[in-house]
Amino acid sequence: MAIAKRKKRFFDVEIPIIKKETQLRAYEMKELEGKYLKYDLTRFLRGKGTLMQFKVKMQDEKAIATPRKIQLLPFFLKRMVRKGTNYVEDSFSTETKDAQVRIKPFLVTRRKVSRNVRKALRNLAKEELVNYLKENTTEVVFEDILKNKLQKELSLKLKKIYPLSLCEIRALKIEKDLDLAPKEEEKVEVKKE
Numbered sequence: 001m002a003i004a005k006r007k008k009r010f011f012d013v014e015i016p017i018i019k020k021e022t023q024l025r026a027y028e029m030k031e032l033e034g035k036y037l038k039y040d041l042t043r044f045l046r047g048k049g050t051l052m053q054f055k056v057k058m059q060d061e062k063a064i065a066t067p068r069k070i071q072l073l074p075f076f077l078k079r080m081v082r083k084g085t086n087y088v089e090d091s092f093s094t095e096t097k098d099a100q101v102r103i104k105p106f107l108v109t110r111r112k113v114s115r116n117v118r119k120a121l122r123n124l125a126k127e128e129l130v131n132y133l134k135e136n137t138t139e140v141v142f143e144d145i146l147k148n149k150l151q152k153e154l155s156l157k158l159k160k161i162y163p164l165s166l167c168e169i170r171a172l173k174i175e176k177d178l179d180l181a182p183k184e185e186e187k188v189e190v191k192k193e
Contacts, residue, residue: 013037013056013063017142018044024056024063032056032063042073045146049073067142071171077106080166085109088118093175094130097137100175103129107158108166120161128157138174145169 010023011032018041026032033056041050050072054065081087088107093100105125109117132150133141144150155167 011063013065015039015054015065017067017139017146018052020044022065029061029063030058033058036068037065041146049076067139069171069173070142070145070169071173072106072168077168077170080168081108082165084112085165086111086113086118088121088125089170090122090126091171092126092130094133095178096133096141097135099138099177101133101138101141102171102173102175103133103169104171105129105154106166106168106170107164110163110165113162117162121158121164124158124161125154128154141172145172 006027008025008027010025011029013022013024013032015022018039022037022039024032024035024037035056037054037056039052039054041052042048050070052067053069055068056063056065058064086109088109089104091102091104093102095101107121107125109121141150151167151169155164158164158167
């Protein structure tokens with residue numbers, strides 16, 4: 001008995017954060033659930049070498065990609081660091097309203113500076129980012145990074161210590177999602193005597 005061959009087809013996947021649509025191959029639409037997709041945003045961001053990773057979720061018979069990770073490519077960072085400057089980088093894990101994330105800020109000073117100035121920049125950047133992330137969801141954070149809103153606000157606050165030639169988020173990755181479902185409180189019965 002002959003077995004019918006199945007062919008993979010292309011299915012549309014929406015990427016709402018950048019208002020674009022792409023296609024993924026699969027046998028059926030349901031198979032796209034949980035698939036990862038990488039998208040190069042270099043042209044979208046006018047030459048700022050950025051790679052973004054998405055996870056596909058099914059909603060009402062539609063495939064929608066939600067951001068999981070954003071990172072600047074090394075060639076872009078190498079071009080930004082010039083002779084006679086210092087760079088400051090950091091990596092730490094913190095929580096947003098709906099997930100645990102790892103964020104890596106990258107700062108470039110205008111001239112060579114002392115270790116104390118670099119340490120002060122790193123500490124203030126960490127403090128500001130932790131406060132900002134605590135108040136927002138991951139979706140808002142990814143949007144602000146794409147619009148350069150987060151970097152601009154951070155740069156203005158760090159300017160008080162030392163003016164920067166570049167203030168970027170080198171990488172942001174969701175480490176784990178936090179459960180948003182409210183926990184049921186245990187009900188304790190009180191016996192009346």
